[in-house]
Amino acid sequence: MWAREGRDKDGVRHGQKESVRWIEGYERVAELAATLPGTRLVYVADREADVVALMRRARDLETPADWLVRATHNRSVANGEKLWGHTCSGTMLGEITFTMPARDEQKARPVRQQLWSRQARIADGQGGLLEVTCVVAREVGAPAGNDAVEWRLLTNRPVSGVEQAVELIEWYRARWEIEIYFHVIKNGCKVEGLQLAAIDRIERALALFMVVAWRVTYLMRMGRTCPNLDAALFFDPDEIRGAHLLTKKKMPATPPTLNDVVRLIAQIGGFLGRKSDGEPGAKTLWRGLEQVHATAETVRALRDGLG
Structure with missing residues (x-):
């Protein structure tokens, strides 16, 4: 390194x-x-x-x-x-x-x-x-x-x-995609703030955060290029449910599209969704996914406890 x-x-x-x-x-x-x-x-x-x-x-x-x-x-x-x-x-x-x-x-x-x-x-x-x-x-x-x-x-x-x-x-x-990816690792995952002293610990942390950063950038890009794909191809059901719970939206009768769920998650992360705002970026997606993931874990815990 x-x-x-x-x-x-x-x-x-x-x-x-x-x-x-x-x-x-x-x-x-x-x-x-x-x-x-x-x-x-x-x-x-x-x-x-x-x-x-x-x-x-x-x-x-x-x-x-x-x-x-x-x-x-x-x-x-x-x-x-x-x-x-x-x-x-x-x-x-x-x-x-x-x-x-x-x-x-x-x-x-x-x-x-x-x-x-x-x-x-x-x-x-x-x-x-x-x-x-x-x-x-x-x-x-x-x-x-x-x-x-x-x-x-x-x-x-x-x-x-x-x-x-x-x-x-x-x-x-195409280099812009790479810059976004490393921006998420640095500023979203905040790897520089970890201050890990041992090289093996740094490598393990990077291995985890590189996967997280890949998912954020992948969702951002696919949400723009293939917005009408089924969201279930990219999120598990509890993540989709969590995004709707946090935005106080009812689950739709038909399966939501990828762009629908991406925009909900970005809204949780601070995306305003005005006409002039364009599509969500990596920063708001990262913030929103943190909350959606926590909510999905809560939904699973409640379901397992009640089951």
Whole structure:
């Protein structure tokens, strides 16, 4: 396990460089790829992983897993141009539209981006060159008061048309699900507040909370993408009953849908359900599930006691 070192009084951060962890992460994915020959594995990372050493390591391993990194450095390419200008000097491939999820104080909103992509050769830091593909996704028509969403991505994957560029954008957007998952572990499960001294106790706690966080994020995503599925596929009967008890709602005559129960649970956790609020997020689901779980346990205890 690894945690970032704090800075000293001079603002210097000691310990192992974080870039080493990004490389080690790719190496673990590469090892997994060897055991899954029929599966495409993709290593997706944000701007902190924009280090040439990572790309060079992937090349040296013969790229057993694809990689996609959000670029932060406007490097020089072999012909002397800067990478981002080089990419956008080509023909625009097309456009992509999607909904940007709500975050912090910003509400969810539609985004339309124009796409460019070009291959380039950049210095590998050891006197050689790396072949990379750069994709630039630039928002057009951003609403007043909102910063335009622009992503510059580097990858080993070739792009021959808009379909391949869109696939890479979707890969990058998928990282948001991972961020939500770890947000639930950190802030919902409050693992940092456990202050467990022994590594084996930390690992056992994480094993439990990772399952809890997975369920919260899974319910949130499925409630949005498959809202009309039967709630009984995701909750046991006592959880469904507990959600109705806590919100003082009568159990419906027909089986409730997944979205019906998800919204009830989120309401218990503080979700207001106004038209402008969109769908429930992980935070209100986590809070609501805590209470629903306790109520379901009470219902079971009462039933068993009366039985």
